[in-house]
Amino acid sequence: xTEIAMELKNVSKRIKNKEIIKNVSFQIKRGEVFGxxxxxxxxxxxxIRMMVGLMKLTxxxxxxxxxxxxxxxxxxxxxxxAIVENPEMYPFLTGRKNLEQFARMVPGTSIERIxxxxxxxxxxxxxxxxxxxYSLGMRQRLGIAQALLHKPSILIxxxxxxxxxxSGMKEIRQYIRRLAExxxxxxxxxxxxxxEIELMCDRIGVIKNGSLIAVExxxxxxxxxxSDISEYLIYVDKAKAAKEHLDGLENSxxxxxxxxxxxQTAIQREQVPHILKELLNHHINVYEVQATxxxxxxxxxxxxxxxxxx
Amino acid sequence: MSNLDQLVKNEFIKLHHYKSTxxxxxxxxxxxxxxxxxxxxxxxxxxxINETFQxxxxxxxxxxxxxIPAYDMWAxxxxxxxxxxxxxxxTIVVAAKIISxxxxxxxxxxxxxxxxxxxxxxxxxxxxVLLFSVVLIIYTIIxxxxxxxxxxxxxxxxxxxxxxxxxxxxxxxxIAAIGKDVLFYLVPLIVIATLSFMVAILFKGSAMxxxxxxxxxxxxxxxxxxxxxxEISKYLxxxxxxxxxxxxGAPLVEExxxxxxxxxLIIYYLVFMVISWLTFxxxxxxxx
Ligand SMILES: Nc1ncnc2c1ncn2[C@@H]1O[C@H](COP(=O)(O)OP(=O)(O)OP(=O)(O)O)[C@@H](O)[C@H]1O
Ligand SMILES: [Mg+2]
Numbered sequence: 001x002t003e004i005a006m007e008l009k010n011v012s013k014r015i016k017n018k019e020i021i022k023n024v025s026f027q028i029k030r031g032e033v034f035g036x037x038x039x040x041x042x043x044x045x046x047x048i049r050m051m052v053g054l055m056k057l058t059x060x061x062x063x064x065x066x067x068x069x070x071x072x073x074x075x076x077x078x079x080x081x082a083i084v085e086n087p088e089m090y091p092f093l094t095g096r097k098n099l100e101q102f103a104r105m106v107p108g109t110s111i112e113r114i115x116x117x118x119x120x121x122x123x124x125x126x127x128x129x130x131x132x133x134y135s136l137g138m139r140q141r142l143g144i145a146q147a148l149l150h151k152p153s154i155l156i157x158x159x160x161x162x163x164x165x166x167s168g169m170k171e172i173r174q175y176i177r178r179l180a181e182x183x184x185x186x187x188x189x190x191x192x193x194x195x196e197i198e199l200m201c202d203r204i205g206v207i208k209n210g211s212l213i214a215v216e217x218x219x220x221x222x223x224x225x226x227s228d229i230s231e232y233l234i235y236v237d238k239a240k241a242a243k244e245h246l247d248g249l250e251n252s253x254x255x256x257x258x259x260x261x262x263x264q265t266a267i268q269r270e271q272v273p274h275i276l277k278e279l280l281n282h283h284i285n286v287y288e289v290q291a292t293x294x295x296x297x298x299x300x301x302x303x304x305x306x307x308x309x310x
Numbered sequence: 311m312s313n314l315d316q317l318v319k320n321e322f323i324k325l326h327h328y329k330s331t332x333x334x335x336x337x338x339x340x341x342x343x344x345x346x347x348x349x350x351x352x353x354x355x356x357x358x359i360n361e362t363f364q365x366x367x368x369x370x371x372x373x374x375x376x377x378i379p380a381y382d383m384w385a386x387x388x389x390x391x392x393x394x395x396x397x398x399x400x401t402i403v404v405a406a407k408i409i410s411x412x413x414x415x416x417x418x419x420x421x422x423x424x425x426x427x428x429x430x431x432x433x434x435x436x437x438x439v440l441l442f443s444v445v446l447i448i449y450t451i452i453x454x455x456x457x458x459x460x461x462x463x464x465x466x467x468x469x470x471x472x473x474x475x476x477x478x479x480x481x482x483x484x485i486a487a488i489g490k491d492v493l494f495y496l497v498p499l500i501v502i503a504t505l506s507f508m509v510a511i512l513f514k515g516s517a518m519x520x521x522x523x524x525x526x527x528x529x530x531x532x533x534x535x536x537x538x539x540x541e542i543s544k545y546l547x548x549x550x551x552x553x554x555x556x557x558x559g560a561p562l563v564e565e566x567x568x569x570x571x572x573x574x575l576i577i578y579y580l581v582f583m584v585i586s587w588l589t590f591x592x593x594x595x596x597x598x
Contacts, residue, residue, distance in 0.1 A: 088416030
């Protein structure tokens with residue numbers, strides 16, 4: 001088995017002379033959760049449509065477990081389960097009957113498997129109700145169940161957290177992590193909000209105006225580098241005294257008093273212990289230090305800039 | 311291609327979850343019972359026989375020494391074979407909806423990201439449309455026989471009648487005559503259903519498909535007559551849909567032979583099929 005689950009090679013898409021996807025290349029490893037982030041209209045859904053063969057590629061190729069979606073569609077798509085854009089189902093059928101429809105489409109999908117995925121996504125209680133009456137969150141879950149039915153090695157979810165409440169979101173996150181870690185399934189999740197998917201992804205690809213502008217390793221970015229300047233909130237007992245003391249230090253810092261017990265400052269990570277020592281030595285008690293910005297988010301905003309839809 | 315049967319099963323299940331599908335079955339039953347009641351209690355049956363046996367048919371019976379049959383189950387059945395006209399209209403609707411609904415619900419995406427492939431998915435839908443119309447025809451025949459039997463009884467199990475076989479009246483068994491009528495209806499049914507299917511694919515919606523197909527089917531004689539003075543009229547689809555009257559020697563456009571009509575119909579049919587399959591296989595599935 002190859003270690004690469006999916007590979008996009010110089011993928012471009014033109015619709016009516018408008019270049020919607022521009023020369024996008026990246027790889028997704030087995031068992032990896034890959035986040036696909038970009039503002040509205042960046043081209044996430046279009047890229048996903050090409051991955052699953054709903055749209056033809058203008059240039060380039062997409063290989064799924066080594067098989068081209070263009071020339072080897074059946075073999076390639078067998079490895080893929082997906083929700084594209086919205087989790088649409090037949091509204092007049094029950095959840096269960098919908099899943100039976102999809103089970104019949106891929107030979108070898110058993111009744112037991114249907115029951116298994118229903119349990120996995122926690123829909124046992126409503127599975128015999130008509131989908132027309134489902135909430136968006138319930139449909140999202142049914143969409144995931146549908147995508148997992150034939151045990152794909154790649155799961156593609158377009159905005160899966162759309163419409164989920166915080167606990168539902170957390171559940172899906174945990175569930176996706178488990179799939180990746182225990183069953184070696186590769187997962188591609190798209191979102192326009194970094195914060196929603198950052199927690200579950202191993203790597204994040206940032207797309208803007210149809211170009212892939214960065215691929216970041218989440219783990220590496222999670223910790224601040226020593227030389228990174230970041231903003232910190234420091235919770236103390238005497239904010240004014242703390243500011244006065246810090247202002248008096250040799251390489252004077254910019255310190256702002258937020259309220260009686262909170263100050264804010266922008267410093268390098270390696271300076272943090274030094275400052276704390278200074279405060280404690282002068283009988284200013286420190287209760288909490290908080291880095292207020294996360295570096296990946298900073299990078300994301302730097303990369304994306306303003307969300308301009310072209 | 312291995313799971314085409316499963317895909318057809320899926321389509322049948324979906325189709326029979328629509329209320330409108332059940333309304334079709336019920337509508338046919340109501341029409342049959344209604345027509346049986348009217349024929350039995352409000353119409354003089356000998357009058358009906360006289361009406362049918364105009365235009366020399368009665369004389370033909372006399373000259374060939376065949377007894378004019380009484381009004382029984384068979385007569386009721388052969389009269390109601392014309393309900394296939396209604397079934398053609400139902401089939402137009404089903405052919406349009408079976409495509410457009412998937413676009414309307416967005417489920418087309420889920421259908422096309424399975425190993426079966428687009429061609430097989432489309433084939434399963436097409437087979438379902440034709441199979442459904444066959445089911446409706448068989449349903450109509452069986453129900454007509456039952457109702458006919460209850461209201462009018464039966465004279466003979468397979469009576470001999472006279473039927474127009476192109477050049478002249480010929481002796482033919484009742485069952486064969488009905489079979490022949492059904493076959494003549496199947497031709498426009500298949501061609502028009504395929505037309506509706508194609509237009510639905512092209513427009514991803516049902517309104518245009520239903521409107522266009524209904525117009526072609528119902529207004530066929532009018533359309534043909536309107537352009538009949540031009541040479542091209544004999545190449546129009548509408549001139550050849552009533553294959554039965556062409557067979558019986560009364561074509562809409564003069565001097566079109568049976569063979570010519572069949573050729574034209576086959577050409578139209580093939581064009582509809584090729585356009586449908588090529589469009590469906592090549593086109594991007596987008597959000598709009
Ligand atoms: N069929 C189409 N015809 C023309 N333009 C299209 C078509 N499909 C998408 N686009 C354009 O391509 C761009 C990318 O759209 P896409 O739906 O892929 O964005 P997205 O990243 O999924 O955005 P969102 O976060 O809003 O879902 C948009 O500018 C859109 O207008
Ligand atoms: Mg999108």
